[in-house]
Amino acid sequence: MPTPPKTSPARLVEIGLRLVTEGGVEAVTVAAVAKQAGVKGPSIYKHFTDREALLTAIEIAVLDQLQAALQRAGGETARERLFAMAHAYRAFVIAAPWRYGILYRANASGGAALAEIYRAAIRPIFAAMSEAGVAEARLLVVARTLAPFLHGFLTMEIAQAFRLGGDLDASFSAALEIILREV
Amino acid sequence: MPTPPKTSPARLVEIGLRLVTEGGVEAVTVAAVAKQAGVKGPSIYKHFTDREALLTAIEIAVLDQLQAALQRAGGETARERLFAMAHAYRAFVIAAPWRYGILYRANASGGAALAEIYRAAIRPIFAAMSEAGVAEARLLVVARTLAPFLHGFLTMEIAQAFRLGGDLDASFSAALEIILREV
DNA sequence: ACCTGAACACCGTTCAAGT
DNA sequence: ACCTGAACACCGTTCAAGT
Numbered sequence: 537m538p539t540p541p542k543t544s545p546a547r548l549v550e551i552g553l554r555l556v557t558e559g560g561v562e563a564v565t566v567a568a569v570a571k572q573a574g575v576k577g578p579s580i581y582k583h584f585t586d587r588e589a590l591l592t593a594i595e596i597a598v599l600d601q602l603q604a605a606l607q608r609a610g611g612e613t614a615r616e617r618l619f620a621m622a623h624a625y626r627a628f629v630i631a632a633p634w635r636y637g638i639l640y641r642a643n644a645s646g647g648a649a650l651a652e653i654y655r656a657a658i659r660p661i662f663a664a665m666s667e668a669g670v671a672e673a674r675l676l677v678v679a680r681t682l683a684p685f686l687h688g689f690l691t692m693e694i695a696q697a698f699r700l701g702g703d704l705d706a707s708f709s710a711a712l713e714i715i716l717r718e719v
Numbered sequence: 720m721p722t723p724p725k726t727s728p729a730r731l732v733e734i735g736l737r738l739v740t741e742g743g744v745e746a747v748t749v750a751a752v753a754k755q756a757g758v759k760g761p762s763i764y765k766h767f768t769d770r771e772a773l774l775t776a777i778e779i780a781v782l783d784q785l786q787a788a789l790q791r792a793g794g795e796t797a798r799e800r801l802f803a804m805a806h807a808y809r810a811f812v813i814a815a816p817w818r819y820g821i822l823y824r825a826n827a828s829g830g831a832a833l834a835e836i837y838r839a840a841i842r843p844i845f846a847a848m849s850e851a852g853v854a855e856a857r858l859l860v861v862a863r864t865l866a867p868f869l870h871g872f873l874t875m876e877i878a879q880a881f882r883l884g885g886d887l888d889a890s891f892s893a894a895l896e897i898i899l900r901e902v
Numbered sequence: 903a904c905c906t907g908a909a910c911a912c913c914g915t916t917c918a919a920g921t
Numbered sequence: 922a923c924c925t926g927a928a929c930a931c932c933g934t935t936c937a938a939g940t
Contacts, residue, residue, distance in 0.1 A: 538904065538940080539903065539904050539905060539906080539939090539940055540903090541903075541904060541905090542903095542905075546758070564932090565931090565932075566932080566933060567931085567933090568935085575904090575906090576905070576906055576907080576914055577906095577925075577932095577933080577934085578904075578905080578907085578935080579904070580933080580934090581933095581934075581935085582903080582905075583904095586933080586934075587932095587934090594934065599920080600807070629734035630911040633825075634720065634732075634825075637825045638882065639873065640874055640878050641878070642743060642816075642817075642820045642877060642878060644920070648882065651879070651880065651882045654880060655882075655883070661828060664907065676883060676885050676890065677890055677893040677894065677897070680881065680890040680891075680893075680894055681868065681884075681893075681894035681897050681898065682876070683871070684867075684868050684870075684871030684872035684875055684894075685864065685867050685868045685871055686868070686871070687871040687874065687875060688866070688867030688868055688870040688871025688872070688874065689863075689867035689871070691821065691823055691867075691870065691874070692866070692867055692869065694825065694869060695823050695824070695825060696834070697823060697834065697837060699831065699834045699838075700838075700859060700862075702859050707859065707860055707863040708863075709862075710860040710864075711860065711863055711867075714860070714861070714864050714897070714898060714900070714901075715864065715897060715898065717897070717900070717910055721921080721923065722920090722921055722922065722923050723922090723923080724923060724924090724926060725924075726922075740917090745921090746914075748912090748914090748936080749913080749914060749915085750912085750913075758923090758924065758925090759924070759925055760913095760914085760915090761915080761924080761925070761926085762917080762924055763922070764915075764916085764923075765913095765922080765924075766923095766924055769914080769915075770913095770914065770915090787928080795935095899936040
């Protein structure tokens with residue numbers, strides 16, 4: 537006689553999303569997620585094969601949020617929208633630093649499927665780049681300059697690695713001017 | 720009656736350095752380090768206050784290696800040396816991807832002292848930048864573009880986040896050209 | 903079909919006891 | 922002064938038993 541489910545993958549991801557936002561990846565414990573879902577630890581394995589699978593699902597949820605944040609960024613021209621998105625990216629990370637830590641983990645298990653979701657998440661930026669007039673032949677190169685810069689800058693800002701003073705907001709904007717000079 | 724030490728902080732860092740290089744931060748277990756040092760787990764706490772302190776010591780050792788690698792990079796002109804250092808940075812990470820994972824961790828415990836060591840590690844790059852003719856007023860901005868780019872690019876390359884094909888070596892070089900245009 | 907308690911191997915850490 | 926065994930709380934995971 538089947539017992540009715542007390543929880544669901546979607547609910548567990550929702551809980552995990554809150555946990556990672558509040559305390560980072562380390563706070564996303566099987567036991568902690570289970571407790572908030574009203575079940576015991578082992579029950580999690582009826583919904584995800586292991587903790588890594590759950591983390592990947594949360595990672596995807598965060599990427600969805602990031603994409604939404606980028607799409608909300610507006611601007612008169614494509615160029616203005618492009619810069620607005622870069623600032624939206626930074627605002628997204630600063631607003632919840634812990635949450636960003638679930639992205640780009642060293643032991644990415646998701647493989648190619650996950651890579652496609654990453655691509656989708658930052659697609660708005662590259663669409664704006666294209667519309668702003670970056671030449672077709674330059675798109676990949678500029679993308680591979682801007683994306684690592686954004687990721688690196690925010691990782692370092694979160695880690696409080698910028699300690700030489702100066703206006704960090706101004707540095708960020710000036711860096712964008714360098715990278716997006718051909719826009 | 721004091722018992723003679725079987726190990727030392729320096730020896731433990733040496734072991735930790737090997738462990739992180741071979742298996743990443745997760746492999747740097749108190750028990751694993753102790754075992755290779757010929758002592759039991761609890762003995763570690765006579766040399767480091769906790770695992771985090773040991774990790775920070777290993778982190779510093781990795782930064783020393785990075786600095787040495789950068790200093791070995793040669794070039795006729797300051798400009799060539801600057802580009803050579805950027806490529807040396809990349810080669811350093813690619814040669815031992817796991818090792819790089821101990822840097823820029825989210826929960827950096829080292830504080831200001833550690834930040835100074837980070838600064839020292841990449842100082843060769845900024846010295847070359849200065850010699851290559853980057854204006855004094857531009858140094859901080861270009862530094863805060865190049866350093867995040869390098870860190871972000873390598874983090875992403877390690878995580879196999881570049882899946883759009885194309886020549887990654889060429890993309891890296893082209894990105895450097897964009898960022899260092901004023902050199 | 904899903905949930906549970908019990909169990910396992912592992913983890914970092916503390917502490918009293920040994921030399 | 923340093924090392925050790927025992928213990929603790931926690932971790933991810935497995936599995937047989939329950940409904």
